[in-house]
Structure formats: C-alpha cells, structure tokens
Amino acid sequence: xxxxxVESLNFGSKFIIPLLLVGxxxxxxxxxxxxxxxxxxxxxxxxxSIAVRIIPYLVAILVAVGMFRASGALDLLLNFLSPVLxxxxxxxxxxxxxxxxxxxxSGSLGLLTDLVNQxxxxxxxxxxxxxxxxxxxxxxxxxxxxFGSVSISRSRHALIAGLTADAVGALxxxxxxxxxLT
Amino acid sequence: MLNxxxxxxxxxxxxxxxxxxxxxxxxxxxINMSRLAVEISIGLIGIMAxxxxxxxxxxxxxxxxxxxxxxxxxxxxxFPDVPExxxxxxxxxxxxxxxxxxxxxxxxxxxxKAMAELQELNPQKDTATNAMVxxxxxxxxxxxxxxxxxVVALMGVAVSQIFITTILATLCSTITAIFMVRMxxxxxxxSVENAS
Numbered sequence: 001x002x003x004x005x006v007e008s009l010n011f012g013s014k015f016i017i018p019l020l021l022v023g024x025x026x027x028x029x030x031x032x033x034x035x036x037x038x039x040x041x042x043x044x045x046x047x048x049s050i051a052v053r054i055i056p057y058l059v060a061i062l063v064a065v066g067m068f069r070a071s072g073a074l075d076l077l078l079n080f081l082s083p084v085l086x087x088x089x090x091x092x093x094x095x096x097x098x099x100x101x102x103x104x105x106s107g108s109l110g111l112l113t114d115l116v117n118q119x120x121x122x123x124x125x126x127x128x129x130x131x132x133x134x135x136x137x138x139x140x141x142x143x144x145x146x147f148g149s150v151s152i153s154r155s156r157h158a159l160i161a162g163l164t165a166d167a168v169g170a171l172x173x174x175x176x177x178x179x180x181l182t
Numbered sequence: 183m184l185n186x187x188x189x190x191x192x193x194x195x196x197x198x199x200x201x202x203x204x205x206x207x208x209x210x211x212x213i214n215m216s217r218l219a220v221e222i223s224i225g226l227i228g229i230m231a232x233x234x235x236x237x238x239x240x241x242x243x244x245x246x247x248x249x250x251x252x253x254x255x256x257x258x259x260x261f262p263d264v265p266e267x268x269x270x271x272x273x274x275x276x277x278x279x280x281x282x283x284x285x286x287x288x289x290x291x292x293x294x295k296a297m298a299e300l301q302e303l304n305p306q307k308d309t310a311t312n313a314m315v316x317x318x319x320x321x322x323x324x325x326x327x328x329x330x331x332x333v334v335a336l337m338g339v340a341v342s343q344i345f346i347t348t349i350l351a352t353l354c355s356t357i358t359a360i361f362m363v364r365m366x367x368x369x370x371x372x373s374v375e376n377a378s
Contacts, residue, residue, distance in 0.1 A: 016283055024236055028243030036239050043238025047231030050294055051223050058219035064188050066215030067195035072202035102322075109332060121340040130337050130344045134329050135351035139322040143184075146318050147310065149294040150301040154309040154377040155184050157366035161315065162322035164362050169323065169355030176347040 050149050057148025061140050065103045074099060090174055093125045097132055098170040102139035102163060109133070127181055131173040136166050226290070233291035237273070246272030260320070260360065261313045263303070270299035274317055281321065284328035293321060309377045316363045323359035324352055 028034035068074065077099060082092050090098075093115065100108040115129040139162040147155055199208035240246050250257070250272035257264075257271050264270055273296035280289035296317060304311050310318075329348055334341050366372050 040235035044231035044235035066211035070211035073198035165359035
C-alpha cells in the first residue's frame with residue numbers, strides 16, 4: 001500500500017510545475033484580467049540581478065567547503081568523532097555522509113551512491129543514508145545563497161541553528177531506521 | 183560567527199593538506215570551486231527569471247494574498263515580526279510548499295523573493311533579522327515530504343521503506359531548527375547589535 005502511495009506521490013509531483021506554470025496565469029487572466037505577459041516580464045527582470053548578487057557569497061562559501069573536502073580534513077574529523085558516535089550507537093559507515101551533508105550536495109550524493117553500491121539498496125546502511133540525505137539540506141550552500149541574495153553578511157545564529165538541526169536530523173534518521181526497518 | 187568558521191575551514195584545510203600531502207588538491211579545489219560558484223549563480227538566472235515572472239502574476243492576481251491569509255495562524259507564530267498583509271508571508275509559504283513537494287527548482291527563486299521582501303522590513307541591511315534566520319533555519323533543515331528524485335533513482339523499490347523514516351527525521355530536524363532559533367535569538371551574543 002505504501003509502495004503505491006509513494007509511487008503516486010512521485011508521479012503526481014511531475015505535474016505540479018506544469019500545472020502552476022499554466023494555472024497561475026490562467027487564474028490571473030480569467031478572474032482578474034491581469035496583463036499576464038507584461039507582468040511576467042516585469043517580474044522576470046529581477047532574475048539577473050539576484051543571481052549576480054549571490055556570486056561573491058557563493059564563491060566564499062564554496063571555496064572554503066571545497067578546500068575542506070579536498071584537504072582530507074573531513075577524514076581527520078571523522079577519526080576524531082567516530083569513537084564518540086560509535087559509543088552512542090551511530091553506525092560508522094553513515095558518519096561520512098552525515099558530515100558531508102551540510103557541506104556539499106554533490107559530495108553527499110556521491111557518498112550515498114557509494115553506500116548503495118557497496119551495501120545494496122536493501123541494507124540498513126543504505127536506508128539510513130538515504131533517510132539522512134532526504135531529511136536535510138546543504139546548509140552552507142543555502143546560507144550563502146539566501147543571505148547573499150540580499151547582501152547580508154552578518155548571519156547571527158543562523159549557522160548554529162542550521163547545523164544543530166542537521167545533527168538532530170542525522171541522529172533521528174539512524175534512530176527511526178533502526179526502530180522501524182529492522 | 184561565520185567569520186571564524188569560514189577562516190577556520192580554510193586554515194584547517196591548509197594545515198591538513200600539508201599533513202596529508204594533499205596541498206595540491208586543496209589549491210585545485212579553491213580554484214575550481216570559485217569557478218563553480220559563478221557557474222551555479224549564472225545558471226540560476228533563467229530559472230529565477232521564470233519563477234519571479236510567474237510569482238509576479240500570482241501577486242498581481244491576488245493569489246499570494248489568499249494563500250498567505252489562509253496560513254496566517256501558522257506563520258504568525260513563526261514570524262511574529264512580519265506584518266499580516268506583507269507579501270513576504272506569501273513567498274515564505276510558497277517556498278515551503280515547493281520544498282515540501284520536492285520542487286527544488288521552484289523553491290530557491292521563491293525563497294530568494296521572500297528574502298528580498300523580508301529585507302524591506304530590515305532596519306539594518308547587512309544584518310539578518312529574526313524572521314530571516316527563522317526562515318533560513320527552516321529551509322536548511324529541509325521540510326521535504328517527498329523523497330528526492332535522485333534518491334528514488336538510487337534506491338529503487340527500497341525507497342518505499344524510507345518514505346516514513348525520511349518524514350520523521352525531517353520533522354525532528356525542523357522542530358529542532360525552530361526551537362534553536364527561538365532560543366538563540368534571545369541570547370546577547372547573537373543580538374542584532376553584537377551580530378557577526
């Protein structure tokens with residue numbers, strides 16, 4: 001039953017964007033007589049300036065993240081953290097993914113692919129990994145893009161709150177997978 | 183905060199790179215990532231223009247106001263500083279809806295529109311407001327209800343099993359994010375005056 005529900009959800013989500021692209025102008029045109037073409041172009045103008053404004057913030061964050069990944073510092077952090085996390089029952093195979101997730105979307109997808117290839121999609125390890133991947137976001141990237149778009153450089157408690165939420169998300173992914181899938 | 187973390191990440195990388203003998207890779211990563219950052223930003227232009235255009239139509243037709251009003255009981259608790267009829271609420275709600283449905287392409291432009299509208303209410307333009315931090319934290323904790331398409335492709339039939347675990351884990355992280363923001367915004371070291 002869950003299979004068919006998930007399937008229909010994923011199937012349904014394919015139609016949402018086309019429906020929005022047609023539905024919104026249709027409502028505007030028929031109900032409110034909005035000049036849809038003119039208004040669209042007016043709104044679309046901001047696309048360029050916002051995208052360009054993000055550049056310096058994204059360069060700063062992605063360079064730091066890229067250096068961190070390439071230097072092997074992540075592996076050192078892994079060695080440092082794994083005794084503690086294994087002690088509380090965190091599976092060591094899932095730790096690299098948990099640390100990578102807030103840093104890099106493509107990096108964590110690569111790690112998840114590795115997990116699935118090595119352990120099989122039916123393994124608990126892969127399921128925990130997939131749950132982790134699906135239940136959190138690339139925090140550093142989101143921070144750079146969202147604050148960058150309005151030229152905000154003082155982010156206050158945003159990073160701490162985001163990273164804490166990521167940690168809780170990873171831990172609860174482990175907990176719920178162990179609870180429900182074993 | 184970000185000053186220390188940003189510098190710390192680079193400093194640790196250089197030291198670790200020297201120790202692990204990967205210093206060449208560190209240099210290469212710095213150069214490649216700066217190029218990637220520009221490519222990502224430029225790549226956003228088209229999709230940003232598309233959704234900002236559609237959003238302008240939704241706004242002009244009054245749709246955004248209708249949606250914002252409907253969800254006001256929830257948003258007033260999360261964003262008490264944002265006036266009831268402010269367009270930011272509509273964009274925030276739509277961004278969250280797009281996130282929940284896994285429409286990443288639509289979520290980012292909607293989120294950036296929300297940020298621009300929240301910025302109008304911000305007296306100190308280089309410092310994040312409480313509403314912005316709350317919005318960001320909810321976004322980074324991911325409120326996705328549909329398993330991402332990439333994960334579906336990777337996991338095959340096993341994906342149906344992680345459907346519920348993903349929702350539960352997302353719920354926990356989002357609640358944590360909201361709780362943390364609420365708690366930290368009262369602390370002196372994170373106040374607007376002392377912001378970093």
